Every structure is written in structure tokens, then in C-alpha cells.
Amino acid sequence: MAADPREHRWRLVLGPDAQQSLDVALPAQAQRLDGALDALYGTERRGNLARSSPAVARWLGDIRACFPRSAVQVLQRDAVDRLDLARLLLEPELLETVQPDVHLVATLLSLKAALPARARDAARRLVAQLVAEFEARLAAPSRRAIRGALSRGARTTRPRAREIDWDRTVRANLRHYQPTLGTVVPERLVGHARRRPGLRDVVLCVDQSGSMAPSVIYASLFASVLASIPALKTRLAVFDTAVADLSTGLDDPVGLLFGAQLGGGTDIDQALAWCQQVITRPPRTHLILVSDLFEGGDRRGLLQRAASLVRSGVQLICLLALDDEGTPAFDAETASHLAALGVPTFGCTPDAFPELMAAALNGRDVAAWAASRGLHGVRPAG
Numbered sequence: 001m002a003a004d005p006r007e008h009r010w011r012l013v014l015g016p017d018a019q020q021s022l023d024v025a026l027p028a029q030a031q032r033l034d035g036a037l038d039a040l041y042g043t044e045r046r047g048n049l050a051r052s053s054p055a056v057a058r059w060l061g062d063i064r065a066c067f068p069r070s071a072v073q074v075l076q077r078d079a080v081d082r083l084d085l086a087r088l089l090l091e092p093e094l095l096e097t098v099q100p101d102v103h104l105v106a107t108l109l110s111l112k113a114a115l116p117a118r119a120r121d122a123a124r125r126l127v128a129q130l131v132a133e134f135e136a137r138l139a140a141p142s143r144r145a146i147r148g149a150l151s152r153g154a155r156t157t158r159p160r161a162r163e164i165d166w167d168r169t170v171r172a173n174l175r176h177y178q179p180t181l182g183t184v185v186p187e188r189l190v191g192h193a194r195r196r197p198g199l200r201d202v203v204l205c206v207d208q209s210g211s212m213a214p215s216v217i218y219a220s221l222f223a224s225v226l227a228s229i230p231a232l233k234t235r236l237a238v239f240d241t242a243v244a245d246l247s248t249g250l251d252d253p254v255g256l257l258f259g260a261q262l263g264g265g266t267d268i269d270q271a272l273a274w275c276q277q278v279i280t281r282p283p284r285t286h287l288i289l290v291s292d293l294f295e296g297g298d299r300r301g302l303l304q305r306a307a308s309l310v311r312s313g314v315q316l317i318c319l320l321a322l323d324d325e326g327t328p329a330f331d332a333e334t335a336s337h338l339a340a341l342g343v344p345t346f347g348c349t350p351d352a353f354p355e356l357m358a359a360a361l362n363g364r365d366v367a368a369w370a371a372s373r374g375l376h377g378v379r380p381a382g
Contacts, residue, residue, distance in 0.1 A: 040079055077103045095122035100130040102323065106213035110262045124254060131253045134221045142225045142354040149358035150199065150231045165190050199231040200284055200361060205275055207291035208238040209266045214323035215290050216260050218350050220246070222322075224253040226357070235278060239271040240264030241296065245278075267297035272305040283313035286360050290319045293331040293338070302334070307341050317356075317366055320378075321347040332378070340380035346370045 063075050076098060098104060105127055115123055168190040177184050204226075206212070206219045216238060223236040227250035235247040238260050249256045268291055279285050287309065295302055309316050318338050320330045339345045344367040348356055352373055359369040370377050 040075060072099050076101065092119040092122040095119060095126055098126065100126050100133070102130070102214045102217050105130050105257070106217060106262060109217075109257060109260060110210075110213070112258060124258070127257055128254050130217075131221065131257075134218075134253075138221075138350055138354070139225050142222065142357070143229060145354040145358040146226070146229055146232070146361060149361040150229075200286065201233045201235075201279065201281055202226055202357075203235045203237070203275055203279065203285065203287045205271050205287065205289050205291075206236070206238045207266055207268070207271075208240055208260055208262055209264055209292075209294075210262060211292055211294075211329075212290070212321075213262045214325070215319070215321050216262060217257060218322045218353075219288075219290050220256050220260060221253055222350075222353055224250050224256060227251065237271065237274060239267065239274075241267045241270070243271050243274040245274075265296045266291070266294055268293065268295050269297045269299070269302040269305055272302060272309065276305065276309065279309075279312075279314060282309070285313075286315045286317070286357075288317050288319060290322050292320055292329065293318070293334040295331065295334060299334060303337050303341070306338055306343060310341055310343065315360060315366075316343045317360065318343050318345040319348045320345065322350065322353065324349055335378040336380060339378045344370060344377055346375045346377035348375055 063072050067075065095108075108123055108126065112123070169186055169188075170184055172188065172190050173184050173186040176187050204219050204223050206216050208216045220236065220238075223234055223246075226232050227234040227247075234250060235245070236250060236256075237243050237245050237247075240261070241264060244259070244261070246256055246259050249259055268289070272289070275287055279287070306316060318335070320335065335345045346367075348370075352375060355373070356366065356369070360366055367377050
């Protein structure tokens with residue numbers, strides 16, 4: 001009599017230690033899956049794979065064959081912690097076998113100073129894979145949302161002849177159709193005002209302390225997308241206790257990621273001071289601060305500088321995280337003080353970021369937009 005598939009699942013959940021009591025014969029594929037799980041989570045064998053590059057390479061192949069992509073990413077992440085996979089990522093043979101995801105690439109980038117020359121090309125190929133996947137998933141929706149927002153923002157009801165949007169004009173005036181004339185007599189014209197280069201300024205200021213690594217990666221990739229839109233002038237700065245301006249590398253997202261230095265302390269006040277220096281058109285500037293707000297510098301100065309930016313007309317938005325994991329631990333007191341200044345403060349997923357930028361560029365209430373998306377913001381202090 002064939003074993004019940006439910007017994008197979010229970011045997012896999014409980015591990016090899018349960019084999020004697022359950023007496024379940026696993027099929028070949030399930031045995032392979034069981035071995036991959038036991039190598040990572042089994043108490044007696046935990047960590048043994050760290051001593052053998054070929055064994056780890058085989059294990060990486062097994063998990064790709066046995067699990068869906070989302071589970072592979074979780075297993076790889078656990079392997080970094082449990083099997084010392086981070087050390088083995090320095091070897092090009094292993095870099096060729098891992099499946100790229102944001103967390104694994106963040107680990108790799110934190111090790112880049114230790115990468116031997118023979119592993120650098122493999123590391124760049126891995127990062128390039130992640131960039132390509134990001135482009136396929138999020139770049140096109142971002143461009144569509146932002147260009148649409150800019151078009152709506154540039155719409156005018158007093159267009160010149162060459163600026164008339166005839167499709168929208170006809171739609172807006174259908175109630176004025178004249179049957180005797182067989183045509184629509186427009187009561188108002190709809191068109192687009194002439195756009196100027198650098199119509200809006202966007203500054204992404206990103207905390208690159210260790211806890212923010214996935215946010216740095218996503219923010220850098222989004223900055224590259226924003227920089228490809230002519231109607232935006234985009235700048236990217238990453239900071240720890242110093243500020244690095246990465247704006248000149250926005251046309252090369254792979255090189256951009258290798259330019260970030262993940263880890264280190266946090267001086268948000270100094271980072272906002274840098275932003276104040278580079279902002280030349282406050283009322284037309286959107287400043288996105290990505291940070292968990294654990295300030296290692298002058299917190300009072302940080303709040304005063306944020307207030308000064310808001311008073312000048314800058315639209316300041318604070319994202320406590322820009323990743324798929326939700327909002328991590330953050331400094332709730334600083335966050336609530338920023339919210340009291342009128343700064344929308346919340347965590348944001350990468351999928352929601354294009355719509356966030358569209359809402360900001362359209363002049364919508366970003367805090368209300370975030371609440372409507374279930375991205376619950378921080379309440380003001382007091």
C-alpha cells in the first residue's frame with residue numbers, strides 16, 4: 001500500500017529523527033528535499049557544509065531543484081547565517097550557483113572589499129542578474145506611473161494650438177455634441193503646457209547602515225529609473241557618518257550598487273545638511289529620506305533641519321524601509337516628531353514606490369495615500 005502524501009509531508013517537517021517512529025519510505029525526490037533541509041536545519045550537521053565548497057554548490061543546486069524561487073531565497077538567506085555561506089561567496093564557483101535576491105546581493109556587497117580578483121566578475125554578473133530582474137518587474141511600471149503623473153501635472157486648459165490634446169478635449173466635451181453640425185463644439189480645451197528640462201527635482205537620501213541594506217539596493221535601482229526620465233532631475237546620496245554623492249553613476253546601476261558601502265554608523269543631520277546645500281528649487285523638490293531614524297549624530301539638529309526644509313517648500317517624505325519585509329525596528333520618537341512636522345513617515349514596499357512617486361509629483365496628500373494602501377504611517381508626537 002502506497003504511503004499517504006500527508007505522511008511524507010509530516011516526515012519532512014519533523015526531519016530524519018522522526019524516521020524510526022514514523023517508518024515512512026520517502027520517494028527519491030522527497031529524499032533529496034529532506035537532505036537539503038537537514039543540511040541546513042539539522043542539529044547534528046548544522047554548519048558542516050561551510051567546510052566544503054563542492055558540498056555547498058551541490059546543496060545550492062538541490063534547493064533550486066526542489067523548491068520554488070521564493071523558498072530558495074529564504075533558504076539562501078538562512079544559509080548565510082547558519083552555514084557561513086558569506087565566507088564562501090568569495091569563491092567564484094559558488095557565485096555562479098546562487099540565485100540572486102536582494103538580501104544575498106546585500107551580503108555580497110558588504111563583502112566586496114574582500115572579493116579576490118577572480119571572484120569580482122562573477123559577483124558583477126550576479127548583481128547584473130538582480131538588476132535585470134528589477135528592470136523586468138518594476139522599471140517599466142515606474143516610468144509609466146511617473147510620466148503619467150508629470151503629464152497630468154503639466155495639463156492646461158489654455159493650450160496653444162500645437163499643445164492641444166484632442167483626444168482628451170473631445171472626451172471632456174462630448175455633452176456639447178451638436179447633431180445638426182455632426183460635431184462636438186468644445187467649451188474648453190485640454191492640452192499640455194510646454195515642459196522644461198528638470199521640471200521637478202528628486203533627491204533620494206539613503207541610510208546605508210547595516211540594517212538598511214535592502215533599502216539601499218532598491219533605492220539605488222529606483223534612482224537609476226528616475227534619472228532616465230528627462231522631466232526629472234534626480235540625485236542620489238547614501239550616508240553613514242559621511243555622505244557619498246552617487247548621482248554621476250545613475251546610468252550604470254550595477255556600478256552604482258558596487259559604489260555603496262553598506263554598514264557603519266548614522267548621521268542623518270549631516271545628510272540633510274548636504275541635501276540643503278544641493279537643493280536649489282525647494283518648492284519643486286521632492287526629498288525622499290530612507291532611514292530607520294536611529295540617529296548617531298545630533299537628533300535635535302536633525303529635527304530642526306527637517307523643519308527648515310519643510311518651511312522652505314521642499315516636499316520631505318521619510319521611508320522607514322524600502323523593501324518587501326515591512327517596516328523594521330525604527331526610532332519611534334524621532335519618527336513621531338517628523339510626522340508632527342508634516343513629514344509623511346512610513347515603510348514602503350518596492351511595488352508601491354512607483355505609485356508613491358506619482359502621488360507626490362501630483363501634489364496629493366502622501367500620508368493619506370499611504371493609509372489608503374495599508375502603509376500605516378507614524379502618528380505625530382504629542
